[in-house]
Amino acid sequence: MAKHLTPGRIVLYAALVLMAIYYLLPLYVMLSTSVKTLDDIRGGNLIALPQSITFDAWSKAWSSACTGVECGGMKGFFWNSVKMAVPSVLISTLIGAVNGYVVSMWRFRGSDVLFTLLLVGCFIPFQVVLLPMARLLGELGIANTTSGLVLVHVIYGLAFTTLFFRNFFVTIPDELVKAARIDGAGFWTIFFRILLPISGPIFMVCVIWQFTQIWNDFLFGVVFAAGEAQPITVALNNLVNTSTGVKEYNVDMAAAIIAALPTLFVYMVAGRYFVRGLTAGAVKG
Structure with a gap:
């Protein structure tokens, strides 16, 4: 050696x-x-x-640390983020899969324009959509709620998930889909019976990407949620900036790790599939 x-x-x-x-x-x-x-x-x-x-700092960070005027720890905000992130990831990924399937396999007049608009959506800064989205949530009656945050993240994530799935589906041989159509398979049959079973890698990419973006988001959480509906990133910011005497750096660090644990877990479990999914189908045929 x-x-x-x-x-x-x-x-x-x-x-x-x-x-x-x-x-x-x-x-x-x-x-x-x-x-x-x-x-x-x-x-x-x-x-x-x-x-x-x-581990006293961990216990205090979880159950009794002050995050502003309330001293209930990070526990409630952690579950808020779970209730926000899980449906947001699932909905945006599934809709993105259908969108990518449509713009790649079922071309229609204006499909290229639609895909271009979705692509542009990937580069729109968060700050641009704050006012329109706040008005929309107010008109729907879901402002300052977890449901409102779910809607915001689903809408903002669709451009990315659609792009990922479209780029994956265009690498699948056209003959596979044409053969299914000849055999009488329709729109949903081709999607569920043929394409979804071979789309595992790109699903992992979308899940990891969306979960990381949604869980770590602070701007949407602080703007579109209030009180008990706020996610853990907002609670962490409030905890670190709340002082009730001696600054407890050990509690701050424990709270930061608690906030980061889910994304660390996702990358440890599924991180190896991320690059594999991005490169899946890089060579057509």
Whole structure:
């Protein structure tokens, strides 16, 4: 094995190790600080190991930390984000799959224009849609609710999911769909019986992309939700900026990790499918 360790490889491995340490250092600081006592934090430094490990900060961050005038912890806001993210991801992904199927397999007059408009939607900044969306939610009577946030994220995510599925479906041989049509298969039969079974990779891409974007969103959460309907990102911001005496950095770090755990879990479980899904069908045929 030593004969394969050329000077170039040694430099490469050393650079990779240094970059990994640089990338993981903030996570280590957060984890170590979250299990330290306040005395330990005051007497040590950021990268020092904890003198004694305690999970009191985690318990307080989850159930009793103050997020503004309320001191109920992150628990309720965490489940708000779950109730917001899960339906938003599922609805936007399924509708995006149908949209991508239509614009790639069932061409109609104006389909190219429609796809171009959807593509433009991917590049519209969040700030542009704030006022129109606020008015729409008010007219629908779902302003400052979790349902309103679900609608916002579904609408904003459709451009991305449609683009992903369209780019995947155009790589599928046309002969497969034409053969199904000759055999009498209709619109939905082709979609459910032929295309969906082979669309697993791109579904994973959309789920990971949408879940990450929706769970980590702060702007829509702070603008379109209020009170008990706010997501965990807004609660985390309120917790960090709420001071009731001594600044508890261990509670802040524990709350930040709690807020990040779902996205970390998604990437750990399904991250390997992300690149695979993006490159699926890169070569047609």
